[in-house]
Structure formats: C-alpha cells, structure tokens
Amino acid sequence: MKSKSAASRAFDVFNITLMILLSAMFLYPLCYIIALSLSDATAIIEGRVVLFPVKFTTDAYAMLFRDSSIIHSLWFTVKLTVSGVACSLLITAVAAYPLSRQHLKGSGILMRLIVFTMYFSGGIIPTYMVVRGIGLFDSMWALILPNMVDTFLLIIMINYFRGLPQELEEAAKVDGCSNFKTFRKVFLPLAKPSLATLTVFYAVAYWNTFFNALLYIQDQKRLTLQVKLYQVLNMFSDSLDPAGGISATVIPENVKGTTVVVAVLPIICVYPFMQRYFVKGVTVGAVKG
C-alpha cells in the first residue's frame, strides 16, 4: 500500500497522537498519586504538584510504616494471596479436567449446573449466612473458600483441556495410566500457559479483596490491605486540618497517596510480566463472534 492519500496519512498522524494522549490519560492518575506521596506537604498545599514530586521527601512512607498495622495488613494480604491462589488453582484444575472429558457420564449435567450459578445466585445475604453458619467468620478462609472457583476461569481451563490433542489421553491409557495419572503427568504439564493465566487472575482478585473482608472480617489484625487503605482514606476528612499525629511535613494528602501507592505497587510491578496472559485469558473461552 504505497499509494497512501494525504487524508489517509493525516489520519495516521492524528490517530497516533490520539493514542499517545489516551495512554497518558490512562497513566496520569497513577503518576499523580505517586508524585503526591513523594512530595513535601507545603508543595502540595500550594498546589505545585502536577506530575513530578516537588521537594522530594519520603517522610510520608516513613510515617506510614511506623504504623505496625499497615505491616500487619500487608503480611496478611500476602498470606491470603499465596494461599488463595494455591487453593483456587488446585480446585479449578482438578475440576476442569474431568469436565473437559465429554465421554464422562454426568459431565454435561454438572457443567450446566455450574454455568447456571453464573446467571443465578443466592445473593449477598444467603451467602453471608452460609459463611457465618459454617463458622468461617473472622478467619482467612472466609476470604478464600466462598469464591475459590471462578466459573469463568474454570471454563477457560476446560476449553484449554479440550483443545489439547485427544490422542494424548488414549496413548496414556494404552501405557496403563489411570485417569488421574494421565491428568497429572500428561495434561497438567501441558496446561502451564493456561495455569499462568489463572494464577494472574486469581492473584489480582485475592490481592484486591475488599467486599468479602468488609463482610466477614472484624479482627483488626486480619484486615486486607484494601480495607486498611479504605480506613486510612476515611480517617482524614477532605479538609486541611492536620489530624492527630500528623507532623508538619506530612499532611493527609501525603498519607493517602502513600497508602494508595503501597496497595497498587505490587500490581504495577508484576504487570509488565503478566500482561500477556490477561489478553489470552479474556479471549479464550469468551464471547466469540
């Protein structure tokens, strides 16, 4: 396509500029909040922070981490994410393999029962009563078990298993493997890319746990980072009166910014490495035209 018209070229220039602007818009709020967290209080009050930190200082971080409850939440959230992902991966994989074998009797009806739960649910209160009823209240398990399997991700996994060559199963059986052994030794190792996708999605979901923590956790030692962040954000109202414990160089805006950065940083750090799995995750097994 050498013969590009002027209009076409003008459009290209416009389009690329627009995309750069849009990317800047997607990133700007995050940059701004990082700048706030690293700026001196006076610069913030004078409204001089726009994109970069003004009068660079890490006072707000020092103050935040002096508060041991943040460390507690951080540690608890890490624990929650690691155990949650392990449980979710295990159960999802173990469910997906049998359900992907169409010759297995009952797999069809089970699948329908599972998909049904995507479109009809008991809702907040009945689920809350079940969790409370089986004594999970105020335990980390209340944040893992009720949402352990994400049906959408389960379907991704099932479709992945279905996409692998079926001869593998027969070959393994000829070699005398049981179904379980076929799954563990043949199919599971082949499913690594799909498992990576699932890991990313589950990890983000556990790291961002907020609503369930609000419902099921009262113990201050078991607050997820998101709930802690919510508390910090609400601790200072939207005014400039320095609340108790705030020194001259640190104002609520710093602390809020700092807490936001701490909560979002892990996601931003792993994002470049993980992002190729996101796309795969949505498109495989999603609505297909």
Add this chain to the structure above:
Amino acid sequence: MKARGKRNSCNTGVRSFWTYFKGNYDMYLMLLLPIAFYFTFKYVPIYGLVLAFKNYNFAEGIMGSEWVGWKVFEKLFRDRTFWLAMRNTLLLNLMSLLIGFPIPIIFALLLNEIRQVKFKKIVQSISYLPHFVSWVIFYGIIVAVTSKNTGIVNILLGSLGLEQQNFLTEKGWWLFIYVVSGIWKETGWQAILYLSALSGVDQQLYEAAAIDGAGRFKRLWHITLPGIRSTIVVILILEIGKIMTIGFEKPFLLGNSMVSDVSTVLSTYIYTMGITRAQYEITTAAGLFQSVINFALVMGADRIAKLMGEPGLFESKIGKRKR
C-alpha cells in the same frame, strides 16, 4: 484402543457399569471437592433464598423459622429506599451503558488502524492496566485528584479562573465522576474482545477491496464493522442483560451522605440493611427480586441473540474452541 472399547460398551447392563466405574472412578473423585464447593457456596445460598418467605428466628435457623408467605415482599415493596435503590441501579447502569458502550468499540477500531505493531501493543497494555486496579485505590485516586484545595482538577479550574467544585458531594458531578471513572477503568479491558474479533476479520477482504479501489474509510465501514458486528451485538445483549446487576464496591466507595439520593443502589442497600442492621429477610427478598429479574433478562437476551443467529450464552462459552 482399549479405552475406546470400554467407552463403546458402556450401555449394556450392570457389568458394563462396573467396568465403566472401575475405569473412571478417579474422575469422580477429582470432582468431589469442586462439587462440594459449588454445593456449599452456590447452591446452599440459593436454597437460603427461602428466607424471603420466612420470619427469621435466630434460634430456629432458616429451616425452622416460620413461613409467612409474601409478607416480607409486601414489607419490601413499601420501603421507599428499596425503590430508590432500584431506580438508581437502573439509572447508573443505563448511563454507563449509553455513554460507555461505544467507547471501547471506537478505541478498538482506532487502535486497529495503527500499523506500528510495537506501539499498538504498548498502548493496548497501558489501556487495560486500570482494570486491575481495585476500586478502593481508585477511590483514593479520585479523592486526591478532585480534592477541594489540593486536587489537580480544582487547581486547574482555579488557574483558569473558574469556580472550584466539590465533585463527590454534588449530585450532578457525582454522576459524572461515576460514569467517567467507569469508562476510564474498563475501556481498555472491553476493547480486548473487539480487538480479538478484529484480528479475525479476513485479510483477503481488505486486499480485494483495495483492488476495487475502496478507500480506507470505505473499508472500515464495509468490511471491518460488519466483521465485528456479531461481537458488538452479543456484548450489547449481555450488557443489557446485566442492567440490574451492580457491583458493590464502586457505588459504596464513591457514595456519601450528600449524594445518597443517587448513590444508593441495590447492593449497597442490601449491605447496609442486611449486614449492618441485620434485616435478613427483607434484604434476602430484595436479593431474590433482583436475581429473578436478572435471570429473566439474561434468558431473554440469550433468546434474542439466538434469534439473530448468534450463538447463545451457553453455547458460546462451552465446547466451542477458538477458530
């Protein structure tokens, strides 16, 4: 071969049942925990919906509590906050859908026109980063950006000589923030589906059209758009089916007493009434009401999609592999 023989003989009597069972029992063992999960956390709560027809008695539990027929619903329907929550759920979803639906499509179409592959990839990666940022963090960012004296938006307004605004405490602005933040967060994510549909459009069509002298915009109109039409239709139908569903976190976090007239939605209503005030029956009824309407909408959407020749919701999800 052995496995295939086994499979073919499974419908002849008790003996073949045993051979089948012996060959496959471990599959059912694998399904045990998943079934336990779905049973406990999905189906038991569905059973728990009977609470909407009972007078809950803590000592007796759900099963032992007395039946009261439609009394709970009568009480619910007399509650004005419930109707307010219903209206706002519809209002917020409709506004988000009307304004937010075309944007990912336009974004995907524009991005698709970019031929610098690397640049395209980077823009796309950046665009869906916000999807993974939680609403709490988002709320923090919105508060920081719009804060009265120190937020960048108000600083800009001030330097332009305009009046500073309380974005989160004035209804009009609040709705604006609600819709815009949703677009900001989900545009890139929703565009993924369109982009993958776009990459599936037959390249030969473009070449043929180019030979026939079709310009760039003609090709966009006559090839690209029809190529992703079915994806657009399916997603639109799905979105309409979800019009009564609303997440909890966004309206809960952004909402405050100043804007509760527009920020009270079903999920937050159920949370404050049910969890903080322990009104279990009435909130279960509200949830059931919502679930039933939802389900009807989704089924209706599914029917419409099928009538239009698109794969239904169930078919499009299971069993069909990527082309």
